[in-house]
Amino acid sequence: MPLLDANGYRADPWIRIAAGEPATGDAVLVGLADLPAVIASRSNAQRIGVEVANTVRAADLGAFLGQLDLVAIAFPAFNDGRAFSLARQLREAGFKGAVRAVGPVIADQFTHLVACGFDEVEVPDAIAARQPEAQWRAALASYGATYQTGYGAGASILERRRALRAGQGAAS
Structure with a gap:
């Protein structure tokens, strides 16, 4: 899956760690259930990210926000907007790390994603095939x-x- 930010596609440095597996690597992305253990055992230079459902409350992440480098929020469908609210709440809570949209969002939503606090989008392959990078960049530039x-x-x-x-x- 391509990873997209305001500058276009880029390589994804994050390694997804399956539930219960050891979190080894420079930048690891884990589920919420594994987050406390991964933070407790982190090495000094390791970056930690968490992938959450769009139904998670920002308060559920509050104690961890200062220790996270990435929060990836799942969109189960492009028309389920709860992740927009969660991203905004994370930014209002002072989260300074990256916020990633994961799931079937579309290029037309890119401007709104960025405005709500998302930094990047993990574009599913099927959507990337229909909506190339140029379409995403044009969508981002379309609202002033x-x-x-x-x-x-x-x-x-x-x-x-x-x-x-x-x-x-x-x-x-």
Whole structure:
């Protein structure tokens, strides 16, 4: 599966570790059940990531966030948006590591993924065959403004309108 970020496809340095298996490697991605044991036995330079369902609460990861380098959130279907909320909650909780979307998301969602706090997308092979890298990059560049406050960079459309009205009212 290709790994995509805002710059395009790149190599995936993370090694998925099956449940109960030893977490060896420089960058390991484990399930939530194995996370406490892996953190307890981590080597100094080892990077740790966790893959979670979109039904996990950000509070369930709270105690681990400072020790994680990656949180991979599963999308069971492209039309199940709970992972967007979880990514946003992780960012609001102060998580500074990478957030990855895993599952059947589509290029049209890329801008929204990035705006909610995702850094990268693990694109399933079937979707990558239908939607090449250029389509994902074009989708990311297609939106310059949003209606949601605090969604992405810069002021929202509504904040910009309020500022313009305030400026016009002051000039009159």
